[in-house]
Amino acid sequence: MADPPEEQGITAIAVSGFKSLYDECRIEIRPLTVLAGANSSGKSSIMQPLLMMKQTLDAPHDPGPLRIDEPNVHFTSAKQFLCKDENGAFRDFIIAVELDDEFTLTNIYRQPASTRRRQLELVESVYGDLTIRPGMTHEEILQRMPQQLDELRNQISKDAQVNLEWRVVRNRCFYTFELYGESDELGTGLGFRTSPSEIVMSHIRHVIHVPALRGNPQRTYPASPVRGPEFVGRFDVYVAGVISRWRANESSQLRELGKMLEDLGLTWKVTSRRVEDTQVELRVGRLKHSARGGAHDLVNIADVGFGVSQVLPVLVALLVAQPQQLVYIEQPEIHLHPRAQVALAKIIADAANRGVRVVVETHSVLLIQGIQTLIAQEELAHDDVILHWFTRDDEGKTTIHSQEPDSFGAYGDWPEDFAEVQMQADSDYLDAVEQRKLGLFNGRQEPETSGD
Known part of the structure; x- marks a missing residue:
């Protein structure tokens, strides 16, 4: 008998209809995942929907289908992050969370047509081939539900001597199936729910978020x-x-x-x-x-x-x-000396080697070069690392370019506007010094400086 596949936790996130993520943008999550790119290119946006799910599940009471107002992410209105189509109508906001490289949960949210309802609507939850939406009848649910679960319903009905049926209910930010009886009192008291979202909810609750503003x-x-x-x-x-x-x-x-x-x-x-x-x-x-x-x-x-x-x-x-737990760190390098930024790469790599899934959002070329060095030194497996580079086009839409480093730590098609910025700054400085020596500034010849 083959060993069961090893649990990996959250292995991918896909988002569309959210801020600059107009079309679907997907990132694979490995033990060490690096999010890089210019300011306002969409790096934080790819993680914010997951954080909104977390704060929805973390709330002491049911905040509705999606909590948008703190503590991890703060909006005052869904209109602040929803995308509009060419006719000015709000598009559906979709987030998909993948577990263990095989199971995907997708939630579809929609801005209500009625102006009286301000809260986002959860249209449906999709678990692989199973779609759960409100209003499904008992018969429709039976067509989609595994036979073992309906056998359980029959057994509970027999023991309780009550005819029980399935219905769809919302559990925070997910739809799930619930057994209910002929009387509301029994249905409320029974409280038996089942959904593939259980394991997804656990992983989202366990996300550790280290924000940029600490x-x-x-x-x-x-x-x-x-x-x-x-x-x-x-x-x-x-x-x-x-x-x-x-x-x-x-x-x-x-x-x-x-x-x-x-x-x-x-x-x-x-x-x-x-x-x-x-x-x-x-x-x-x-x-x-x-x-x-x-x-x-x-x-x-x-x-x-x-x-x-x-x-x-x-x-x-x-x-x-713990192993498989996702740790999302925004700007780990802030207030650190360049030497410390390089050394930080080893600390992050050690956590990844221990099985923690580390997602780092960074502007530090030194941190990334530190990761490359560890790969070249064979202290970090190259296929445990992935770099996602975020850019925005002239219309403000985000595109993600993903690259796995080779066994020597090289990324191949390295984004042109990252490391070259430092090279260009060095070149500009040397050119300015040379021009000044030649007397090209202010129309006057500058005396040569001593090399001492």
């Missing part, structure tokens, strides 16, 4: 209990709680975190200290490396450079994530 370092942070692996909303608000738990449990992950910070050239230690019943203080080593007698040479995180507080959520997220 806030200023604080003197103290809420001492909220943290368990994981499910983190509701943005991950950066949990960092102090995770570190506090690691310290209380004397976890090796806290030492790993210190090693990561030292590899980045920022500090060698981070710890927490209870300040009040509801607050903790994050303290970091004042020096970059450990020194004799320096175990207590610590300062508040607010008293060191922004690089520590901004990269800390990135590092903690990568450490706390």
